[in-house]
Amino acid sequence: MRYFLSPLFVLAACSPLAQVGKAPDFSALEGSYQHHAMYSAPFPEATDRDEPSDASSLWxxxxxxxxxxxxxxxxxxxxxxxxxxxxxxxxxxxTGRNRSGSQQMAIPSMLGIPQRVDRKLPDGASMADAVDTSSSSSFSGSGTVSRNERLTLRIAATVVEELPNGVLRIEGQQEVRVNFELRELIVTGYVRPADISRQNEVTYDKMAGARVSYGGRGQISDFQQPRYGQQVTDILLPF
Structure with missing residues (x-):
């Protein structure tokens, strides 16, 4: 029995059960692109020795x-x-579609063969109307999509890379924890230095390859998600 329960305790330590009674942990900044860009030494700037130094200038x-x-x-x-x-x-x-069709084929006389066949057919059957078919089909479909999204946020991002063409790759992460719920905002993308305003701000519609993630994790977010067993059965069961 002891050997049977040991894997269960190990599984519980690695699962969300280990966070019972604890607030969600913040994501570590160490090892991220922001941390590396902040602590790495800047690239040396090329200077012209022939130009006089402006260290003593007011402007x-x-x-x-x-x-x-x-x-x-x-x-x-x-x-x-x-x-x-x-x-x-x-x-x-x-979308709507309607179609109908009919086909008739009669053999009243063909070298006397239909008359000979009629004598062997059941009462009421005749080769005069050998084939008589009709078909009809109809289809209708409709679809409606309605979407309304509104989001207003501000976040400080770090320039993590300067591309050879001058474009800047930025990355920002913001986390706010209230009680046992952690709200996190992540934004990444590419911006041109010319699109950055004098207030050192850039709007998301001027970001190429923008990726914005706004969500949370904690007790409330966990209750809004279906249980793992339900998610597995929804995938495996075909009905």
């Missing part, structure tokens, strides 16, 4: 200057992503 082009451009431009910089989704779509279509 410079660096980000630290009074009128400097503080928009994200290199790996490790932070940019604010504004997500405002207000989509609405309605699609309705219908």
């Amino acid at each position: 410079t082009a660096t980000q630290a200057s009074l009128l400097g451009d503080r928009r994200a431009s290199q790996r490790g910089d932070i940019v604010t992503v504004v997500i405002e989704i207000d989509d609405r779509a309605e699609i309705s279509n219908s």
